[in-house]
Amino acid sequence: MKPFWYLRRRSVKSDVDEELNLHLEMRIDELAASGMTRDEARQEALRQFGDLEATRRYCRDQDETREKTMQRTLSIQDLGQDLRIGIRSLLRVPLLTLTIILTVGIGIGATAAIFSAVNAAMLRPLPYAHSDRLVRIYTDTPPFKFRFSIADYLAFTEQQTRFERHATYTDRAVSFSNGEIAELLRTRVVSWQFFSVLGINPLLGRDFSESDGRTGSVQVALASHAFFQQRLGGRADAIGRPVRLDGAEFTIVGVMPPAAGPLERRYDLFLIQQFTPPTRKGPFFYSVIARLPDGAARNLAATELRTINRALFPIWKSSYQDDKATWSMEDLKTNLIGDVRAISGLALAAVALVWLIACANASNLLIARVTSRRQELAVRAALGATRGRVIRYLLVESGLLAAGAALLAVAIAYGGMQLLQTYGATYFPRTGEIRFDAAMAWVMLALAMSSALLFGLVPALNATGGSVDESLRSSRSSTAGVGVRRLRQVLVGAQFAIATPLLIVAGLLLVSLNQLKLVDMGFKTEQVLTGSVRLPGAQYQDPARIEAFWDELKRRVAALPGVSSVAYSDGVPPNQPGQHNNFALESQAPDQPQAVTPWVAISPEFVQTLGLTLIEGRLLDERDVQPNVPNSVVVDRAWARRFFPNESAVGKRMKSGGCTECDWTTVVGVVSDVKYDGVDQPNQGTVYFPLTGSPFRFLIVRSNGDPRPLAPSVRQKVRELEPAAPLSSVATAADLVDQSLLRPQSLSMLVASFALVALLLSVIGIYGVMGYYVQQHMKEISIRMALGGSRGDVAKLVVGQGMVVVIAGVIAGTMLAFAATRLMSSLLFGVGATDPIAFTSVAALMVMVALLAVAVPAWRAMRLQPAAVLRNE
């Protein structure tokens, strides 16, 4: 067949030829009549005419141009007409229109919202200039990544040649008082190049300079934009003003722009780091970032790091010993966002599946609609509308629906983004950077267009497939009916096949959440209140004064009514260990790698206050903090079992921190287990050592009743004693446990809600299909009943028809889930990725719910009155 434009071109061509020929012939006739021979007349006529060929071309050209513009105007008019008719006919079925717009709109909007979070977390670069050249440098002792010490950093500074700039930072909570109120500020103590590594310039004032970082210079600070606005009055004269932090004076030299990135957000002040030459290699509190030169070879930089570390190692041999440790670097973004692939993939897949189900559902509803409109469409075809034209009309309708859904989706995505910014931080990094950007707009556009095609094309092709003649003769031609039903069954089956893995994933997440809740915390979480206090360093330099403060605070809090005991520590369960420390057991060979476990400094009352039990030996007491007594520690049962599985740990000796010249540390007792590294982590074994000095401590209070009402009076006691040292991060122990469950909880809730929507849509789908089946087969069912078939047989027929589809879908879905859930095993706790109980119970649940949905049309079929139906036919 020739394409239609070819046909039109030919007709233009022949029209022009015919017209010009007629002219010539009439002229020839005229000339011949005046006496010329026909040949002469022809010659003369052509001469008089002028350039015949050029005219032919010109005329054809004009005609074709006219044709084309008319075609265009026509099709635009047609489109306008289709739109008008489409809107009118959709408004005639408001329930269907609303259902499709709502479900697909929610699908698109939710998918776009989750995409915005994934985009902010993973896809978008860090908001720093040339952020691809930023790296994090650390000490690598798999599985741990340790920060640097001052000694490390100074050696690195001196010897490195491969990095353009580098900086170190460490966090410090400092107390700030402006005379009336005392509050704890979050500050970051940074070396002078910190902001130039990130490529951020101060908004006001100046950046740190090299001389600021020299020991003995005036202590200077940069204010964050928020701190500048809220505490410094937002006026430029704040520059140069002194602020009192921990009792010492710092001068504000500049104000930073509003923070955008994860390295500087959420800090009030940035203080200059002044290094004093270290006397030992630790402690390791200094994070290092560096900027590579443009086009630098990363492997050369990495090699240099290893070389410096190897050279540095022997110098500090006496105080730190772990040959396995190397210096390493990795991309800063990778380092900051951590491994969020599993969680992003899961959330995105879950929400996209909901969208797909919504489209399948819409497709299903629209098939039913065009099927009932077959006659109308056949009339259009009979009146001369081509198949393409009818399909286009139907696609315009679905385009309208998709446009409505997209509009709703924008609102939903916007709301979802607000929610994710507020609550998403428990499972997504960088939620502060979520915004509506171009990528998001493209994703929504793509989703809307694919929605229109997904739920529009299948019904359109299906509706226009049959012959016009046949459709006109019978609205319920049996062959068309079967085809449509098949198609709808396939769609519903697909819905169940998609919903099943979603529900299984949700089920697995809920089971692991439950398992997490069942974990034995090892201590009585009721009736325990915790908080932390940091003494201002400048006023509390004398150890005796620090000790006196803690003693007095303990006495006063213990005297409060309702308090049964008070203790201090530098860490609290379930996920705040004071520190991780390496140690060499007396029994182990010197070249063996040293184990690393949490080390928690505690006051003597700790074990009793938290409700731990002594299993063996004795507890730490006042004697152990006296000077010149042997170092004693208490370990927990997990530690004792890990290192001394077959004997008593009491009396065993070790050297902590890898220090080879230090005195022995002796285990004097074993207590029950508590987790410090997170509820979902195995207990590695904890060492408790006596707490002395330390301007920072956790205060742990056991109450006789509900601990919450105690908080204000405890806070009051701290303020009485030292106004510059506020009590912060006050929580009950139960709160601490709940907080650590926040991430699995919110994730499982998110996925579970998606799964429920998916289930609901699938149920609507099967209900619709079976309702249609019954309606279509009223006659057959009635005949069956009239011929003596029982109502039970009818019910069996309808339920059987529906459940075949459902069960096929559920089986397919279960197999999909079996292949897919292992990808999320890192998010599970205490349950296997292919847990048979979860799989079978979800499958059973789906079948039962579907059974309920199928029962309604079956019930309707059973109550048909055969005589009435057959009379109407």
Place this chain on the structure above:
Amino acid sequence: MPKNPLPLLQGTLDLLVLRCLSGGARHGYAIASIVREQTGGDLTVEDAALYQALHRLHRQHLVDAEWGPSENNRRARFYTLTPAGRTRLREETANWRRYARAVDAVLQGA
């Protein structure tokens, strides 16, 4: 009949064609004959230019075209003015008159 017929001024052919159609539907040959008769041979209008003008006016939607039987029953293409064509004819006629008057005034004044 003068010896040297005048060449047509640019742009006036469209006006002449529109004018010829103001009396009703005509095919190309008829228009050519009318132009020839009414100018008494003072203006040369090439048939080629005439047909090009007809198709151009058709593209501009100033005239409509329809196939119909000619006087001796052959299939001919008949042209009629569209409302837009009628308006254009009025405007162009007025313009032409102003133009001719202006040129004439200068010629007489000099």
